[in-house]
Amino acid sequence: xxxxxxxxxxxxxxxxxxxxxxxxxxxxxxxxxxxxxxxxxxxxxxxxxxxxxxxxxxxxxxxxxxxxxxxxxxxxxxxxxxxxxxxxxxxxxxxxxxxxxxxxxxxxxxxxxxxxxxxxxxx
Numbered sequence: 001x002x003x004x005x006x007x008x009x010x011x012x013x014x015x016x017x018x019x020x021x022x023x024x025x026x027x028x029x030x031x032x033x034x035x036x037x038x039x040x041x042x043x044x045x046x047x048x049x050x051x052x053x054x055x056x057x058x059x060x061x062x063x064x065x066x067x068x069x070x071x072x073x074x075x076x077x078x079x080x081x082x083x084x085x086x087x088x089x090x091x092x093x094x095x096x097x098x099x100x101x102x103x104x105x106x107x108x109x110x111x112x113x114x115x116x117x118x119x120x121x122x123x
Contacts, residue, residue: 017047037069
C-alpha cells in the first residue's frame with residue numbers, strides 16, 4: 001500500500017505497529033498491543049483497530065488487548081505515584097508545575113466529591 005504524501009511520523013508509527021502486529025500469532029499480538037500501550041495508548045488503539053478492521057485479528061482481541069494494556073499501564077502509574085508519593089512533587093520538573101497548595105486543594109475536592117463523581121457519567 002503506497003504511503004500518503006506528507007505522512008507524518010504518527011502515520012509511520014501506526015504503519016510500523018500494524019505491520020508488526022499482523023505478523024504475530026494472536027497470543028503474541030496481545031502481548032505486543034499491551035506493551036505498545038505503555039508507549040502510546042492512542043496510536044496503539046488506532047493500530048489495533050486497523051488490524052481488526054483488516055481481519056488480521058478478531059475485534060474482541062484487539063479491544064481486549066488494548067484495554068488490558070491501558071488498565072495495566074494505569075495501575076503501574078498509580079503504583080509509581082503511590083510509591084514515590086508527594087516527595088516527587090517537590091523536585092524538578094514536577095515542582096515547576098505542581099504546587100503544594102494545588103495538591104491540597106485537589107485532595108479536599110476529591111475527598112468531598114470523588115464518590116459521587118465516579119458514579120455519575122460525564123457528558
